[in-house]
Amino acid sequence: xxxxxxxxxxxxxxxxxxxxxxxxxxxxxxxxxxxxxxxxxxxxxxxxxxxxxxxxxxxxxxxxxxxxxxxxxxxxxxxxxxxxxxxxxxxxxxxxxxxxxxxxxxxxxxxxxxxxxxxxxxxxxxxxxxxxxxxxxxxxxxxxxxxxxxxxxxxxxxxxxxxxxxxxxxxxxxxxxxxxxxxxxxxxxxxxxxxxxxxxxxxxxxxxxxxxxxxxxxxxxxxxxxxxxxxxxxxxxxxxxxxxxxxxxxxxxxxxxxxxxxxxxxxx
Numbered sequence: 001x002x003x004x005x006x007x008x009x010x011x012x013x014x015x016x017x018x019x020x021x022x023x024x025x026x027x028x029x030x031x032x033x034x035x036x037x038x039x040x041x042x043x044x045x046x047x048x049x050x051x052x053x054x055x056x057x058x059x060x061x062x063x064x065x066x067x068x069x070x071x072x073x074x075x076x077x078x079x080x081x082x083x084x085x086x087x088x089x090x091x092x093x094x095x096x097x098x099x100x101x102x103x104x105x106x107x108x109x110x111x112x113x114x115x116x117x118x119x120x121x122x123x124x125x126x127x128x129x130x131x132x133x134x135x136x137x138x139x140x141x142x143x144x145x146x147x148x149x150x151x152x153x154x155x156x157x158x159x160x161x162x163x164x165x166x167x168x169x170x171x172x173x174x175x176x177x178x179x180x181x182x183x184x185x186x187x188x189x190x191x192x193x194x195x196x197x198x199x200x201x202x203x204x205x206x207x208x209x210x211x212x213x214x215x216x217x218x219x220x221x222x223x224x225x226x227x228x229x230x231x232x233x234x235x236x237x238x239x240x241x242x243x244x245x246x247x248x249x250x251x252x253x254x255x256x257x258x259x260x261x262x263x264x265x266x267x268x
Contacts, residue, residue, distance in 0.1 A: 001080055001081055002080045002133060004118070004130065005025050005078055006075075006076075006077045007075070007076050007111075007114050008075040008077075009072070009073075009074055009075075009115050010071065011072055012034075012070035012071070012072060013070060015065065016036075016063075016065050016070070017062070017064035018062055020061070021061065022059065022060050022061075023058070023059055025077045026054070026055065026078050026079065027055040027077055028053070028055075028076040028078070028136075028137075028140070029047060029051075029052070029055065029076075030051075030074040030108070031048055031049055031050070031052075031071065031073045032104075032111075033049055034049065034066070035048040035066035035067075035069065035071055036064075036071050037063065037064050037066040038053070038055075040055065040059060040096050041059060042060070043152075043155070044159050045096075045098060045155060045159075046162070046197075047073070047098065048198065050100050051100055051101070052099055052100075052107070052143070053096075053097070054090045054098075055096055056094045056095060057079070059096060074111040074115060076111070076114070076133070078133070088137055088138070088141045089141060089144065090141070099144050100198065101140075101143040102146045103143065103146070106139055107143065110132060110135060110136040111136065113132055114129060117132060154192050154195065154196055157182045157184065157192060158192065158196035158197060161189070161193060161201055162197070162204070165178075165204055165208060169205045169208040169209055169212075170209070170232045172232060175189060175200075175201060175202065178201050206246065209231040209232065210242065210247060212231060213227050213231060213239075213243060213251065214254060216230070217251055218254075224236060224251045
């Protein structure tokens with residue numbers, strides 16, 4: 001029923017990307033760390049830690065690092081005969097699916113074992129790999145039951161809000177304003193965005209601000225107070241508290257380290 005084609009582990013690859021093409025196989029993408037950006041049939045989709053994405057055969061897909069930050073993910077390429085029905089919802093429906101795994105550690109472990117076994121030359125490798133893959137697919141289906149699939153409408157609403165925040169994150173943003181963009185209630189927008197992205201729209205805005213602050217601390221002569229005001233924080237002490245909350249250290253400590261690689265951890 002299943003034919004494994006390849007199992008890859010992308011480990012913080014700089015400038016990672018795949019060209020836009022109609023893929024001749026099915027893809028399972030399991031994000032372990034960071035974020036990855038996909039173009040799925042003309043729609044932008046962001047995968048982040050604990051997200052599982054099923055991209056079916058013939059999908060027009062491209063991919064790349066999100067905002068220049070590297071990531072870790074397992075990518076499993078496979079083919080299967082969907083007749084008879086497998087009993088696995090996302091396979092039988094044969095359409096793109098994205099969902100967040102409430103308990104991803106077992107899935108990560110299965111992916112690691114499958115990746116290692118595929119790279120080895122031990123006896124019965126094909127048989128063992130097939131067993132591990134079937135266990136992985138079954139575990140993902142069980143995880144999907146715990147966390148309902150993110151519908152295309154929710155993904156579209158969340159991406160609309162994300163794009164607005166990417167452009168206006170230095171402005172004073174109110175949740176009512178974001179709700180107006182998609183014609184939904186503020187409470188629904190907050191819950192929907194958190195379901196899709198793992199945090200509220202306002203939290204996402206703060207992360208964008210702190211991400212830019214990291215670059216300014218290392219690549220400009222601006223003071224901490226100047227950076228705070230530039231990013232829309234009119235209280236420098238509040239900016240410093242928010243920076244430490246997201247980066248795990250104060251702006252001054254970050255500047256002393258001088259390590260831009262720490263930035264990628266902010267949006268995990």
